[in-house]
Amino acid sequence: MSSMSRRHALGLMTAAATLPTSLSAQTTPSLAELAKAKGILFGSAVGAGNANALTGSFYDQKYLEILKRECAVLVPENEHKIYVIAAQPDKYNFEPGDRIAAFAKQNGMKLRGHTLFWNRVEFMPQWIKDHDFGPNPKKEAERFLRDYIKAVCEHYGTSVHSWDVVNETIDPQTGNIRETPFTKILGPDALRIAFEAAKEHAPHAQLVYNDYMSWEKGNETHRNGVLKLLRWFRDKNITVNGMGIQSHIGNDGHIDQVQDKDWKAFVDEIVGMDYDLLITEFDVNDKDLPTDPKVRDAAIARAATRYLDMMLSYKQLKEFLCWGICDKYTWLQGWTPRADKTLQRSTPYDVDYKPKLLREALATAFKNAPQR
Secondary structure (H helix, E strand, O other): OOOOOHHHHHHHHHHHHHOOOOOOOOOOOOHHHHHHOOOOEEEEEEOOOOOOOOOOHHHOHHHHHHHHHHOOEEEEOOOOOHHHHOOEOOEOOOHHHHHHHHHHHHOOOEEEEEEEEEOOHHHOOHHHHOOOOOOOHHHHHHHHHHHHHHHHHHHHHHHEEEEEEEEOOEOOOOOOEOOOHHHHHHOOHHHHHHHHHHHHHOOOOEEEEEEOOOOEOOOHHHHHHHHHHHHHHHHOOOOOOEEEEOOEEOOOOOOOOEOHHHHHHHHHHHHHOOOEEEEEEEEEOOOOOOOOHHHHHHHHHHHHHHHHHHHOOOOOEEEEEEOOOEHHHOOHHHHOOOOOOOOOOOOOEOOOOOEOHHHHHHHHHHHHOOOO
């Protein structure tokens, strides 16, 4: 048995027995329709990486059918990131992202952009890490950021309604801004420059800071660092419209060790600074839950319900995206594989494209959410 206590596991089994043992194929109304009824835009990530890989959900027709049925907005999983667009110097590759943009347009879906400036050195192309910023590094670093963000924003134009301008810049261990080639030269001004460039070249778009701090125990330093950054944006009059809360529930493996009061205080402070809220990358990590899929699904649904009931109570939350709609392509299969070798069940649909209790939990949460 996992690190979970026997008593807790038995409790999950009891809970599972009280939930439906199977879900019908009925998925109407769709999650997008249920969310829209409350003023919320619902959607999912999709990846146009290699076919038959976790990053290649775009090439699976069954996956696309679920997206068309359930979603009103899409976000590319990797195709807007600098390591795809600018993998090589002086040569931008928009083709994978353009495929997703065309699919969204053809199916009447909105498109989110993720991300213009992922301020983590491990996700920057090697050529950027090796780049010589010359005799005036501040000027060159600023020029690079502004030119790159201009190129990406102008390429996608008004097809992207909301951009994650800066992603994951807070170090969860220290609460400080991560050091990268850009922040090493420019300091926090690198973030200001990114948002200024996005505002200039995507004036129609919602501009978002996105990060993965969570409500489980152990995220206190990360949360405090994010609040400090959000206050700095306001103090410096930097245009940042929203806070993207990724919502990878249980990524530390403890979906039941939550800090409800601390989390509510965290979100209250964000909305108190007049930021919009977005759930941008929702899934539930089940790596430390029991093997039995019924037990796991019950635990996942219960954890999701607890989280969503709190988050959807905020009328500032008007956009909700899952980080994948089907277990077959969830990044968690590769990021945190289960020790028992069974597949993660972290998304609304299983590997056979069938809806699970998590989909039912989402539907119920949207039905119960207050009107925006």
